[in-house]
Amino acid sequence: MKSLTKNRFHQNGSALIVAMLIAAIVSLMSVRFAESFMLQLDQAGARHEAHLVAAYVNGAEQLAARILAADIATGAIDHGQESWAQPIPPLPTDNGWLQVRIQDAQALFNLNNLSVKTAYAEDVGAPLAVRFSPAQKQFIRLLQSFDDYPVSEADAVMMTEALIDWIDQDDVSTGQGGAESLFYSSAALPTQAANQLLSDVSELNLVRHFSPGIIQRLRPWVVALPEPAAMNLNTAPLRLLSTINQPDSLQSVSEQDLLAVISEREQRGYTSVANFFEQAVVKTLVPDAETLSGSEEYALYSTGTQWFHLHTSLTVNGQTSHWLSLIGRDEQETRIWARQKIY
Numbered sequence: 001m002k003s004l005t006k007n008r009f010h011q012n013g014s015a016l017i018v019a020m021l022i023a024a025i026v027s028l029m030s031v032r033f034a035e036s037f038m039l040q041l042d043q044a045g046a047r048h049e050a051h052l053v054a055a056y057v058n059g060a061e062q063l064a065a066r067i068l069a070a071d072i073a074t075g076a077i078d079h080g081q082e083s084w085a086q087p088i089p090p091l092p093t094d095n096g097w098l099q100v101r102i103q104d105a106q107a108l109f110n111l112n113n114l115s116v117k118t119a120y121a122e123d124v125g126a127p128l129a130v131r132f133s134p135a136q137k138q139f140i141r142l143l144q145s146f147d148d149y150p151v152s153e154a155d156a157v158m159m160t161e162a163l164i165d166w167i168d169q170d171d172v173s174t175g176q177g178g179a180e181s182l183f184y185s186s187a188a189l190p191t192q193a194a195n196q197l198l199s200d201v202s203e204l205n206l207v208r209h210f211s212p213g214i215i216q217r218l219r220p221w222v223v224a225l226p227e228p229a230a231m232n233l234n235t236a237p238l239r240l241l242s243t244i245n246q247p248d249s250l251q252s253v254s255e256q257d258l259l260a261v262i263s264e265r266e267q268r269g270y271t272s273v274a275n276f277f278e279q280a281v282v283k284t285l286v287p288d289a290e291t292l293s294g295s296e297e298y299a300l301y302s303t304g305t306q307w308f309h310l311h312t313s314l315t316v317n318g319q320t321s322h323w324l325s326l327i328g329r330d331e332q333e334t335r336i337w338a339r340q341k342i343y
Contacts, residue, residue: 079234079269096315107235198224230302
């Protein structure tokens, strides 16, 4: 009898343990099912929010494209007093706020303009004023224009030579500061020269001689467009206008001396490149300024624009993101060329 009772107690104990194990497994499964369900909800919510963001950014791009298409129908001159250049107040949406700003991308210095070379580009014995194209000389001047980050003329020349080599399609080093794939392949982190146009300003981090300090200072003033493109004299800031100088000078002119130029264009804009260089101030400062790029295909300066940047700030359900879109425009078509999330 005692043995039977003991066996029953043992069986009841085993059943209790099994029941506890089953309960634990069921509980664990329930937690995991709940976690999986919540994860799916989160993923679905994230996908929905991503779709909302994409829809709003796409809407902003289409709005900008229509504004720019309507603008070119009124004339080929682009300046800061036109409707596309005016501030647009924040727009409320069902999920937050949308703010857009259109900027003339050709108001900046296009780094890919450095791809235009002179016939003496490979002649290291030729004077610098002859070796470098007008756009290349502008870049040398720009590199030396930062008072808080002094760059010597010699260093500016070497940086320009290295960037030319990064962009051009050959494997021949340009001058003392140049660098092709042989140089980059022997670096601590081996790589190759791109030998094509820059796709983004951030590529400067890979180019010989370019320090984080100079890249940081260049960023507000430069752009990497899909092709060489003229700088718009109606929208270029004072710092970039000061890089226009005599052919034999690699130094910028005084920004202070060019203030009258800015004042003049704010009233109506310049109708042509010749109109800009005919001003008394410009003729006095740079009477023999170069106005041609050295290429029959691309102009050095313009008073109209083909490439624009659209800056989009978007808040959706409390989360804010910032986007940069590149819009290309001509008389036949206005289209979105590229889009990237800035932060």
